Amino acid sequence: MGTLGDGLDQAVQKAFTRPIPKSAGAQMRYLVKQHKGRTKAVAELLGISQRTVERYVKNQIKKPRKDLAARMETEVKKRWQPQIRAKAKERAATATGIIIDTRARLGYTAPIGSTDQDRIRHLTVALPPQYAARLFDAQEAGANDQQLQQIAAEALKEVYFQDNGRRAGQLEEVRFTNIEHVDFEL
Known part of the structure; x- marks a missing residue:
């Protein structure tokens, strides 16, 4: 996945109520259990021998x-506590x-005469x-980072730049590029 996809995954992982298994054996047993006891499937997933x-x-x-x-x-993190993950996303x-x-x-x-120059900004x-x-929804549908970035740009346009319709009504498009860091919190 990419920067935004990883950030979304990490935000959901903060909702976990129990830590993932720590030892390699416990993690492997968990993966085998998730694959219905098929060690060959886990071997292919991890790129190692059965x-x-x-x-x-x-x-x-x-x-x-x-x-x-x-x-x-x-x-293991991808599969850990699927119900907790689903509830956090739903909420x-x-x-x-x-x-x-x-x-x-x-x-x-934006229209000519405005200060539309791209610049590095730190926003929360x-x-x-x-x-x-x-x-x-886009992440679950398999969207790439560029598509997630576009959705985030639309959100920032509406919420940050246009202040939910109270200003900058003529703003056409927001460019959200050169991401140095992104973090999400539910």
Whole structure:
């Protein structure tokens, strides 16, 4: 995934009520359980042999390589507490919205004579629930980072630049590029 997709995943992970399994064996057992006991599927997912998966399950191997440990942790986090994850997304999409904290180059297209020059800005903005819903729906539909960036730009246009319709009514397009950092909070 990309910068925005990873940020959305991390925001949802903050809602977890229990930590993910810590040991390599426990993580591997969890992944095998999620794949209905098929060690071959887990091996293909992680890019290792089926026998290696079986060794981790039996605690014959306890210390994975750094790259494998990172892949295991990522895959466990993707599947961990799906009901908690769904409730957090639902709450953000219907009631609370989502907060975006970003440092990026922002500019806009506006009538001649306005100060529409792109510049680096640090913004922390509370986005309404409909934009949280659009971001999560697009992410689940497999949207790439560019598409998520476009949705975030539309949200920033409405909420930050136009102040929910109270100013800058002639603003046409907001450019949201060169993202240095982005963080979301539910």
